[in-house]
Amino acid sequence: MKKCEEFAPLLSAFVDGELTEEERAELRAHVMECEACQKLLGEMTALHEAFGALGEEEVPAGFTEGVMAAVRAEKAAAKPQTKKRSAWRRMAPLAACAALVLLAAAVALPQMDKKSVNDADMSPACAPENRKIYAVTGAPSADGDTGEDCPEQYCEEVQASPYYDYQLGGAAADEFRTANAPADLENGSSEPEYYCETAPIGESGREGKFLAADYGPPIFELYGAGATDYVLSSGGVKDGDAGFYCVPIAALRALPEGLGMTQAQTETLARAPADAEWVLVYPNDFSEVPQP
Amino acid sequence: MNESELIRAARGGDEAAFEQLVRLHEKKIYNLCLRMCGNAEDAAEAAQDTFLALWRGLEGFREDAALATWLYRLASNACIDLLRRGKRTVDGVSLDDEDIHLEVRDHAPTPEQHIEGQETRRLLHEGLAALPEDYRKVLVLRELEQLSYDEICKVTALELGTVKSRISRARLMLRNYLAASGNFFELSASKVTECNQTVGGERNAK
Numbered sequence: 001m002k003k004c005e006e007f008a009p010l011l012s013a014f015v016d017g018e019l020t021e022e023e024r025a026e027l028r029a030h031v032m033e034c035e036a037c038q039k040l041l042g043e044m045t046a047l048h049e050a051f052g053a054l055g056e057e058e059v060p061a062g063f064t065e066g067v068m069a070a071v072r073a074e075k076a077a078a079k080p081q082t083k084k085r086s087a088w089r090r091m092a093p094l095a096a097c098a099a100l101v102l103l104a105a106a107v108a109l110p111q112m113d114k115k116s117v118n119d120a121d122m123s124p125a126c127a128p129e130n131r132k133i134y135a136v137t138g139a140p141s142a143d144g145d146t147g148e149d150c151p152e153q154y155c156e157e158v159q160a161s162p163y164y165d166y167q168l169g170g171a172a173a174d175e176f177r178t179a180n181a182p183a184d185l186e187n188g189s190s191e192p193e194y195y196c197e198t199a200p201i202g203e204s205g206r207e208g209k210f211l212a213a214d215y216g217p218p219i220f221e222l223y224g225a226g227a228t229d230y231v232l233s234s235g236g237v238k239d240g241d242a243g244f245y246c247v248p249i250a251a252l253r254a255l256p257e258g259l260g261m262t263q264a265q266t267e268t269l270a271r272a273p274a275d276a277e278w279v280l281v282y283p284n285d286f287s288e289v290p291q292p
Numbered sequence: 293m294n295e296s297e298l299i300r301a302a303r304g305g306d307e308a309a310f311e312q313l314v315r316l317h318e319k320k321i322y323n324l325c326l327r328m329c330g331n332a333e334d335a336a337e338a339a340q341d342t343f344l345a346l347w348r349g350l351e352g353f354r355e356d357a358a359l360a361t362w363l364y365r366l367a368s369n370a371c372i373d374l375l376r377r378g379k380r381t382v383d384g385v386s387l388d389d390e391d392i393h394l395e396v397r398d399h400a401p402t403p404e405q406h407i408e409g410q411e412t413r414r415l416l417h418e419g420l421a422a423l424p425e426d427y428r429k430v431l432v433l434r435e436l437e438q439l440s441y442d443e444i445c446k447v448t449a450l451e452l453g454t455v456k457s458r459i460s461r462a463r464l465m466l467r468n469y470l471a472a473s474g475n476f477f478e479l480s481a482s483k484v485t486e487c488n489q490t491v492g493g494e495r496n497a498k
Contacts, residue, residue: 008464009456009457011460012456012459013456013459015463016434016440016441016459018456043471043477044467047416047467050412053412053413054413054416054436056319056320056323057323063322063336063340064311064314064315064318066336066340067311067314067318067340067343067344070344071310071344071347072307074347074348
């Protein structure tokens with residue numbers, strides 16, 4: 001004769017309507033005689049019905065757009081690599097920054113003004129009269145002069161996609177990362193080799209020193225950026241394809257209150273070579289800003 | 293376009309078709325991830341990983357297979373990958389131990405918390421989060437995605453007997469967790485009593 005615990009799978013399958021007639025008869029005979037199994041059946045049924053009342057949550061706003069941005073980034077990243085250290089160049093068409101990069105704070109950051117630009121030692125090359133802007137800088141030119149005028153068309157709002165978690169490389173660099181990363185690599189918290197690589201910034205064709213890692217480009221996620229309120233100027237991002245843009249590392253080191261990076265990213269930044277000037281950034285509009 | 297046509301178009305690189313596929317399935321997949329991961333942030337990440345995996349794998353997708361079944365499998369894997377990769381825990385409960393050690397926190401409800409629906413949902417979420425991944429997976433597929441045992445076998449590539457016993461064991465663990473946590477079955481007491489006679493009653497046999 002079966003013990004009570006052997007009836008548990010039958011009780012469970014009964015709740016799901018998955019018993020054969022024969023099993024059902026066997027269970028019925030036992031349960032009619034067994035108070036403990038009656039109680040257990042009642043509890044399993046109560047559980048089953050409680051789950052039924054849970055309902056479904058809505059998908060977060062921007063989710064589909066985030067998936068599609070990731071897909072496009074992956075397509076762009078799928079081109080074969082010719083040399084290891086140029087992985088980040090796959091990002092260049094996506095993240096190709098124009099001669100000027102603008103970072104603008106979210107509506108939630110109305111307190112930011114040009115003062116923070118100065119605090120971050122940025123050069124306010126062409127700040128439109130817009131209180132959202134907190135950091136403005138010109139890309140480094142050959143002679144180091146960053147104070148060049150900014151064409152009006154570069155100052156556009158873009159719709160970024162909030163759920164694409166790039167961390168260090170993200171999906172766009174997955175293929176490369178898988179092939180090159182140490183087995184225990186985790187969101188940049190291990191210790192890859194960081195180095196600088198000179199690369200064109202935006203459509204101007206001028207070059208700047210980009211922070212890179214031995215398995216791909218460090219891509220930082222900026223929490224609290226408020227994707228739809230973020231303003232940036234980037235020839236490559238104008239079409240909203242991927243939501244990447246380039247920022248001067250100096251700006252990341254002087255983030256205003258309300259914007260944050262993960263601990264892993266902060267650590268990465270701390271290990272960046274001293275002469276790195278630019279980094280790829282992906283905005284993230286999580287409302288709760290994890291402070292580094 | 294129907295789903296098969298969308299899949300064919302997406303396989304040919306049609307992003308609009310793929311986006312339609314995403315929209316068709318995203319709610320189910322997101323909710324599966326939400327129950328598996330226990331929070332919206334990880335769920336969104338896992339759900340996105342799921343659709344990226346779909347995009348990458350479209351080439352190899354057999355047209356006679358059900359897309360939903362495949363997506364459930366991708367989503368389950370994405371959630372477990374995410375949880376293990378970051379050694380994350382669901383609501384602070386360790387998932388590393390395959391043995392069943394369910395730590396029960398103090399759930400003594402305040403009078404205000406005694407709102408039945410809310411309290412029941414809260415307890416269920418916590419209990420679910422406390423289950424080992426393999427058990428949570430089958431229970432979520434059964435209770436929240438409402439898949440049949442046969443469908444769960446296809447999604448998980450497990451034998452029917454394993455699916456049956458895991459669902460049963462998951463329910464027992466959850467029941468123990470909830471019983472120890474205090475008032476879940478008091479809130480559901482009427483259901484427990486009502487069900488005492490249902491074995492011979494109206495439930496459909498298979």
